Amino acid sequence: MRPGAAVRAALSSLILICALSAGGCASLGATSASSAAGDSHRTLAAILDEPGLAGTRxxxxxxxxxxxxxxxxxxxxxxxxxxxxxxxxxxxxxxxxxDPGDPDPMDGTSVRLEARGEGRAPDAVLMGAGDPALGDGPDCVADCLAALADATAARTTRVGDVVGDDRLYPDERRGPGWAWEDMQEGFGTAVSALTVNDNIVVLQVSPVQTAGAPVQAAWRAGDDLLPLVNTAVTVAVGETDLRVERRPGEDVVRLYGQMPTGSDAVALRVGLDDPALTAALRFRRLLEARGVTVEGTVRARHRPLELSDDPTRGDSLPPVDQPDGVEVARLARPPLLAxxxxxxxxxxxxxxxxxxxxxxxxxxxxxxxxxxxxxxxxxxxxxxxxxxxxxxxxxxxxxxxxxxxxxxxxxxxxxxxxxxxxxxxxxxxxxxxxxxxxxxxxxxxxxxxxxxxxxxxxxxxxxxxxxxxxxxxxxxxxxxxxxxxxTADPALEAMDLALLTLAAAH
The missing domain is CATH 3.40.710.10 (DD-peptidase/beta-lactamase superfamily)
Structure with a gap:
């Protein structure tokens, strides 16, 4: 938005008056200060009533x-x-x-081995603790999934299923009033007590040299956890316009749009639908890389939302935690302040x-x-x-x-x-x-x-x-x-002008 001439003139005059006074507008006499405050209100009204923002409340x-x-x-x-x-x-x-700067006393993410019967390898269960900082990848230096894999590999060479367990919290992956089209975006990813890498995967995209050919698209190392369909193309001229689609209830990610030849590569953050399952998939890979044989499948365990999760009923109590099996390792959580x-x-x-x-x-x-x-x-x-x-x-x-x-x-x-x-x-x-x-x-x-x-x-x-x-x-x-x-102008410039006016007048 380009503010109108009247707004710019009023704001410039107000800021100049305050800048020339010894202590801002507060140093003016009572009458002048009152006048400046009145001017600021008139200027605010002009800023917020800008024709380009008509209809904005x-x-x-x-x-x-x-x-x-x-x-x-x-x-x-x-x-x-x-x-x-x-x-x-x-x-x-x-x-x-x-105190959020102190070491976090809450339990961190852990791994447990749960027996499945005589002669059968135990299930490896990754227990979510609501830790937002748990990471996976070569750049992870603390609170890393790899540390749990190391401890598991030191205890056993065989496991049955690899399970992602996020039952610490009820299975409420998104909130009321969330837009369905945000589910595929990194900022709208699902919520889970078992969170790894902020519950996103990254798609790296770059153009090729031939117009009309598909762009190059590949998941970041370690993020190839969802099927990908690439229909985006390279164009000779134009702007980069890439979009992803993951329909509700589906895992397949479709990339579509265009990239001009010679344009810079981009990284697209894609949200997950079942973070606990994806965490288990990551953990299986880490175990296998350490020589552990996975004999079963990868699955997730969730806790359904119940009436007892409603505080208005008066009978809301934390579920009694009685985890099965033997704990192999547990991570320490970083301070909450981060x-x-x-x-x-x-x-x-x-x-x-x-x-x-x-x-x-x-x-x-x-x-x-x-x-x-x-x-x-x-x-x-x-x-x-x-x-x-x-x-x-x-x-x-x-x-x-x-x-x-x-x-x-x-x-x-x-x-x-x-x-x-x-x-x-x-x-x-x-x-x-x-x-x-x-x-x-x-x-x-x-x-x-x-x-x-x-x-x-x-x-x-x-x-x-x-x-x-x-x-x-x-x-x-x-x-x-x-x-x-x-169809209106962006509101941020008017918002910032209003605050500059407020600050100058007072």
Whole structure:
């Protein structure tokens, strides 16, 4: 979006006035400061009412940490927060779990040998522990599946079946309101207590020299776990436009689209449907590479969702864990802080969902609803009205999620008063410097002065967090753009201009 001339002129004048004053707009006299605030509201209205964004529904709230309201634009309307949902999931983790910088006391992924009868080789069972960091591949240096394979090969030379067991949490691979077309994408991969390599596989694609010929497409080493149909072609001219399709209920991945000759190779991240089964396939390969004979099949064990997983029934209790067989080895989990940083700073959806289920395991079964009950309890402690929000997942992928700008901003102010508030804020993206804000606000007065969570879905943009205003005061804010027509301009530039205006005026 290119802002209108009136918007650019008003914003330039406001920033210039504040820059020339001794301490920003706060150093102006009371009358001038009031005038600047009025100018900022008029400028905000002009920015958000830009004709190129006609049809977009905006909401915005900003307040100082002592509760002074600076901006109130439809602050009590409810909006889709997209990945702003992670604000509440990660803050709940800081509030309810142990210090995330300490070694994680929760059990790590393990392998067990389960007897199958006299003379038969035992099954090798990979027991998922909800660890988001478990890895497989030559670059893995800690929390690696290979270490479990080494320990198994040291114990036995024969196994029956190789089993991926993710029964720590109920089998809820995706949340209510998730778009079916996101299932094939890396950001929409299935959730499982047995997670390896973020539950994705990578397809590497490059053009050939002959126009009309199929592109070269191959799975990354170790990722050849799904059937591939390649119908993408090389073209003489044009832009790279590659897409993948994996239909619901099918494993086959179809690559289609085009790549011009001489273009750079690309890597496409493809989500999985049954991560526990895929983990077992990876584990079988590792065992066989170490000389272990696998006499049986590869399979997964899941725990179906039950009524007892519903916290509203009042009879939700963690299942009694009575694993069979003998434990061969168990990995130590890395500190939770690394996963929290990825969740907030880089908007890692899978890690957010695993975190939600971990919260649900505190007093319940590890179900999604149990985790949401913990998050909602923290939000209630922060003073949020229950009618101001509805959350259905931990990541923000659900189209059903709703929250008001006032509720989000009130929650942010509350976090700033908690003993863990500063550490939590440090996990957020930083304007022009880190995470999903790396390319936003660069070269502006707000570079390095905004700590905020981004969010985006189809027709939705969101940003909420903290900024340092021209006066030096910290301001908590939330701004939402919903229902943006597909023909409208992008909303991010208007959103960023609004925050620059806010910061300059205060």
């Amino acid at each position: 905006w909401g915005m709230m900003a307040m100082t940490l002592d509760g002074q309201v600076l901006v109130d634009i439809r602050a009590d309307d409810r909006f889709s927060p997209a990945s702003n949902t992670k604000i509440f999931t990660t803050a709940a983790a800081f509030a309810l779990l142990q 996963s929290l940083n990825r969740t907030a700073r880089f908007s890692q959806n899978l890690h957010a969902e695993l975190l939600l289920r971990r919260l649900g395991r505190l007093d319940g079964t590890g179900a999604r609803a149990e985790g949401l009950a913990q998050v909602e309890a923290v939000m209630a402690t922060a003073g949020l009205e229950r009618a101001a929000f509805d959350l259905y997942d931990g990541s923000g992928l659900s189209a059903y999620n709703r929250i008001s700008p006032r509720a989000t901003t009130t929650f942010l102010v509350w976090t700033s008063r908690q003993p863990w508030g500063e550490a939590w804020r440090a996990t957020l993206p930083v304007a022009g410097q880190a995470g999903t804000l790396l390319r936003r606000f660069a070269g502006t007065p707000l570079e390095g002065r905004v700590f905020a969570k981004t969010g985006s879905l189809n027709g939705v943009n969101a940003l909420a967090g903290f900024l340092t205003a021209a006066s030096g005061r910290t301001v908590a804010f939330s701004i939402y753009a919903n229902d943006r027509p597909s």
